[in-house]
Amino acid sequence: MPSPRNRSRHLPGPSAPALLVFYALLGLTPLLIAALRGGAGGEFWRALSSGLAMIGFAMLLAQFLLSGRFRRVSGRIGIDVTMRFHQLAAWVALAFLLVHPLLYAVPALADGPGAALPRLAGMFASPGLRPGVVAWAVLVLLVLMAAWRDRLPLRYEGWRLTHGVGAALVAALGLHHTLGVGSHAQDPVLAGFWMVLTAVALASLAYVYLVKPLLKRRAPWRVTGNDKVAERMWRVTVEPDDGHGFDFHAGQFAWLNLGHSPFNLVEHPFSISSAPEQRPQVEFTIKQRGDFTNRIGEVEVGTRAWLDGPHGAFTVAGRDATRLVLIGGGVGFAPVVGMLRSLRAQRWPHPVDVIYGNRLEGQILYREELQAIAGELDMRLHLVLSEPPPGWAGPTGVLDREVIRACLQARDGQVHPEALYFVCGPLPMMDVVEAALSDLGVADGNMVSERFAYH
Ligand SMILES: Cc1cc2nc3c(=O)[nH]c(=O)nc-3n(C[C@H](O)[C@H](O)[C@H](O)COP(=O)(O)OP(=O)(O)OC[C@H]3O[C@@H](n4cnc5c(N)ncnc54)[C@H](O)[C@@H]3O)c2cc1C
Missing domain, CATH: 2.40.30.10 (Translation factors)
Structure with a gap:
């Protein structure tokens, strides 16, 4: 999970550590219930397999809440960080659920490697385990399709639909499998836990695809x-x-x-x-x-x-800032323009440095307006071009450490690490700028970033 860069405490939702703790507790709850209520137990590999399956399935169900664009979940840490966490957690849940059936075959290895295969084949072919096997296969497919989404011959919307429907299928079949053949399936408290969690997961999906659009219809x-x-x-x-x-x-x-x-x-x-x-x-x-x-x-x-x-959490609102540095590249300047317009409307009294990188002069957005805002605020505007026209008087090059340092020092010869830095632009530019700012002594907590992609 990337470090949540200075997410605002005034936006709705939990902080990143709180969300992590909640997620971990949710994953461990079924194990705790199973341990407290005794029951199946059994030999080591069987117990390990069912323990990992329980954690993996609980994590998987929690994924529905993480990916549902709920402001109460991601308002404060930002959807980009939440989605990144969703992606990483998916790999962990997948790993746990992948090894779950394989561990049952480990004791057979004592009779030689060849002995484990028939055991596995028998398990995968067993009619009683079919819902679990289908859920297992669909889950693998879903995670792989998400990881290689950009390379699939599928439009984003088609992928999103497949992802939602596939996830619902995995949840439903996973519940069927857990309640039917799970090693603690007979325990009513644990069964209740799984039913409630699956219901919440599916309800959150229904909220995103049905309730939210219905609510939207009231606000055209x-x-x-x-x-x-x-x-x-x-x-x-x-x-x-x-x-x-x-x-x-x-x-x-x-x-x-x-x-x-x-x-x-x-x-x-x-x-x-x-x-x-x-x-x-x-x-x-x-x-x-x-x-x-x-x-x-x-x-x-x-x-x-x-x-x-x-x-999104790419905003000054709710943060203590008496000095701002806004760095944008290309269309990544779009949210920065909104911020500048707002600072102008509020007559913001503190220093603002704006570094705006483009390749060509014709790509500069709202140039006259930016110059007018610069005239009204205590603002320095640095228009940086990597392919400047002849006679260009401003800074040139890509937004790397040296260009950024030169722009930041133009005001009073200093870089101000205590300022709040906002960065938005093409992904490679952002990586370079964030590394440059770290090099220049800016702490992670003073950087707020917005990436225009969820990977
Ligand atoms: C938080 C955020 C803010 C953004 N702000 C701006 C902005 O102010 N101005 C701007 O021009 N662009 C912005 N973008 C990028 C913009 O969303 C994509 O360029 C656009 O969705 C591409 O759609 P397309 O069909 O034209 O391109 P495609 O070529 O079909 O898609 C290009 C890539 O965009 C992503 N994408 C496509 N559709 C979606 C979708 N529905 N939801 C999420 N990602 C998608 C996929 O990663 C895809 O690989 C923002 C993205 C994010 C995540």
């Missing part, structure tokens, strides 16, 4: 503007029909569904590049990149829109 939005703002970049503005919309903090993001039913899975996450002070209007800055975004320029004013948000 529509597109009120769509214009090209830079090379392959579009500004899409939406407004709520009810005139209120939602409350958000500058820098957060929302899932945007344009022109479909709220039940449709075609929705994409975009940072909000307007300020909360501009509510009820919400603005996104979208870069053409793939199937959906390449056609963003064709979206007409008046198109029905649905928003799921706000999400």
Whole structure:
């Protein structure tokens, strides 16, 4: 799990350590119940196998809550960190559940390696174990498909649907197997625990795919503007029909569904590049990149829109900051623009350094507005180009340690590690910038990052 970089305590949800402890306790609860209530026991390999299966299955069921975009779960640590944890926990649960059937064959190894195979084959072919075997195989497939999602000939929405349906199948078949043949299956308390946990998991799935869209239907939005703002970049503005919309903090993001039913899975996450002070209007800055975004320029004013948000912890709100450094690259500048607009509306009195990297001059977003904001705040704006036009007077190069250091020292010759640093941009850029900031003495706790991808 990557270190949660300075997540705000004013956002809803538990802190990262609290979530970890809860997750570990949930995983160990069935073991605890089994130990307290006695029962099956049995020889070592059998006990180990069922213990690992119990932890793995409890972790697997908890995954539904982690991946459900629940603000009460991920509001404070951020969806990116929660999703990363979801991915890592999936590997651990998979490892536990993978070895679960294999351990039953270990005692047979005493009669030679060949003896274990018939035992395993017999187990996998047994009709009574079929639900468990199917759940086992589907789980392996789900985790592998998620790990290699980008290489599958499947659209994101198709993958998401397969992932949700497959996970529900694993949960249902896993419960059937546990209650039917689990070594502690007869214990009513443990059986109750599994039934409740599976019900919560499936209910959270139903909430995401059915209840949430139904709630969204009560809060329709529509597109009120769509214009090209830079090379392959579009500004899409939406407004709520009810005139209120939602409350958000500058820098957060929302899932945007344009022109479909709220039940449709075609929705994409975009940072909000307007300020909360501009509510009820919400603005996104979208870069053409793939199937959906390449056609963003064709979206007409008046198109029905649905928003799921706000999400994310990339925000100054609730943090103690008297000096800010905002670093953005390419379209990763979108949430930074929202933050700057909000700082301007609040007449923020403290120093702000903005480092904005692009390849070409034509890619710079909202240049005049940025210069105007710089004039109103105690703000230094560094527009950095890696392929500058002839005569470019600003800094040049990619956002590496030296460029960042030069920009940070331009104000008073110093790097201020005590400032709060926000970083958003292409993934390779972010890795370089975070490493550069660490090198320059900035602690992890003073960095807040937003990655535009969940891997
Ligand atoms: C928190 C967050 C904030 C973002 N903010 C912005 C922003 O302000 N401006 C901007 O231009 N882009 C933003 N993005 C990226 C944007 O969501 C993707 O570029 C867009 O979804 C790509 O869709 P596509 O069909 O055009 O491209 P594709 O080529 O189909 O997809 C490219 C990649 O984008 C990811 N992706 C595709 N669809 C989805 C989806 N529905 N949900 C999640 N990931 C998906 C997948 O990893 C895929 O491999 C953000 C992403 C995240 C996670």
